[in-house]
Amino acid sequence: MEKKMRIVYMGTPELAAVILERLLAAGYDVSLVVTQPDRPKGRGGALSQSPVKALATKRGVPVFQPEKVRLPEAVRVIRKAKPDMIIVAAFGQILPKEILALPRFGCVNVHASLLPKYRGAAPIQWAILDGEKETGVSIMAMDEGLDTGAVYSRMIVPILATDTAGSLHDKLAAAGAQALLDAIPKIADGTLLPVAQGESPTPYAAQIKKEMGKLDFTKSAEELERRIRGLNPWPSAYTYLHGKQCKFWQAETAEGDGEPGVVAEVSREAIYVQTGKGRLVLREIQIEGKPRMKVADFLRGNQVAAGEHFGE
Numbered sequence: 001m002e003k004k005m006r007i008v009y010m011g012t013p014e015l016a017a018v019i020l021e022r023l024l025a026a027g028y029d030v031s032l033v034v035t036q037p038d039r040p041k042g043r044g045g046a047l048s049q050s051p052v053k054a055l056a057t058k059r060g061v062p063v064f065q066p067e068k069v070r071l072p073e074a075v076r077v078i079r080k081a082k083p084d085m086i087i088v089a090a091f092g093q094i095l096p097k098e099i100l101a102l103p104r105f106g107c108v109n110v111h112a113s114l115l116p117k118y119r120g121a122a123p124i125q126w127a128i129l130d131g132e133k134e135t136g137v138s139i140m141a142m143d144e145g146l147d148t149g150a151v152y153s154r155m156i157v158p159i160l161a162t163d164t165a166g167s168l169h170d171k172l173a174a175a176g177a178q179a180l181l182d183a184i185p186k187i188a189d190g191t192l193l194p195v196a197q198g199e200s201p202t203p204y205a206a207q208i209k210k211e212m213g214k215l216d217f218t219k220s221a222e223e224l225e226r227r228i229r230g231l232n233p234w235p236s237a238y239t240y241l242h243g244k245q246c247k248f249w250q251a252e253t254a255e256g257d258g259e260p261g262v263v264a265e266v267s268r269e270a271i272y273v274q275t276g277k278g279r280l281v282l283r284e285i286q287i288e289g290k291p292r293m294k295v296a297d298f299l300r301g302n303q304v305a306a307g308e309h310f311g312e
C-alpha cells in the first residue's frame with residue numbers, strides 16, 4: 001500500500017541523489033523532485049545542475065527548482081503535486097509551515113548524524129574534525145526548526161581511522177537510504193512513532209568554508225590529521241612549500257618535539273612535520289599545478305630537507 005503513496009522528494013547534493021536512486025529502485029511513486037537552481041561552477045562559471053536534478057531528469061521525474069521554496073508560487077507547485085509524504089535529504093532550504101502541513105504522512109528528513117548531535121549543514125565533516133568514533137543517520141519528522149524535529153529512527157555508522165569526509169559520505173548515503181526504506185512503511189501504517197530530541201551535545205555543524213583548509217601547525221598533529229581527512233575531498237587541507245600551495249591528502253601522526261611547521265625528518269616514503277604537539281607524517285601530497293601523489297613519488301623529483309619550513 002505504502003508504495004502507491006505520492007512522494008515529493010526534496011534534495012540537492014550527491015548524498016540526496018543516492019537516496020533518491022534507492023527510493024525509485026524500490027518502486028515508490030515520486031511525483032515531483034524539488035532541488036536547488038542550477039549554479040555557476042568552475043572557473044568558466046558555466047551553470048551546473050545538482051546531482052539530484054541530473055538523476056531525476058535521467059529517470060523522467062518532473063523537476064522543480066525554486067529560488068526560495070517559501071514563496072507562494074513554490075508552495076502552490078508543491079501543493080499541486082498532492083504529496084502523501086515529502087521526503088527531504090540535504091535540500092539546502094528551510095521549509096515553511098505551509099509546506100510542512102501539506103502531506104498526510106508529514107515531511108520526513110534524512111539527516112547525516114545521530115540527532116540531536118551535529119544539527120546543521122555539515123555533519124559529516126564535523127564528526128571527523130571533532131574526532132568522533134561513530135556517527136550515523138537519523139530519520140526525522142520535520143518541524144519549523146533546523147534539524148530539531150522528533151526522530152523516528154537512527155542507524156549507527158562507525159568512523160574508521162582512515163575515513164575521509166568523502167568515504168564517510170558514501171557510507172552515510174547508503175545507510176540513509178536503507179534507514180529511510182525501513183521507516184517509510186512503518187510511518188505510513190502508524191507503527192513507528194517519532195521521539196522528541198533532547199538538547200544537542202555538540203555545536204551547530206556550520207557550513208564548511210574554503211579558508212578552513214589552511215593548516216595551523218601550532219595545533220596538535222592529531223587535530224591536523226583529522227582536518228586533512230575531514231576536509232577531503234573539499235576544500236582540502238593546504239599550506240605552502242617553496243612558495244607554492246601544497247595540499248595534504250593523507251597523513252599519520254608520530255611523537256616528536258620541535259618548532260611547529262619545520263620539517264623534522266625526511267625518509268624515502270614520508271615527510272615528518274613538527275606541530276604544536278607531535279609530528280604529522282605526510283604520505284600523500286599535491287604541489288600547486290601538479291597531480292596528487294605519494295610522498296615517495298614526490299621526493300623523486302623534489303628536494304625537501306630537514307629544517308625547511310612549511311607555511312607562508
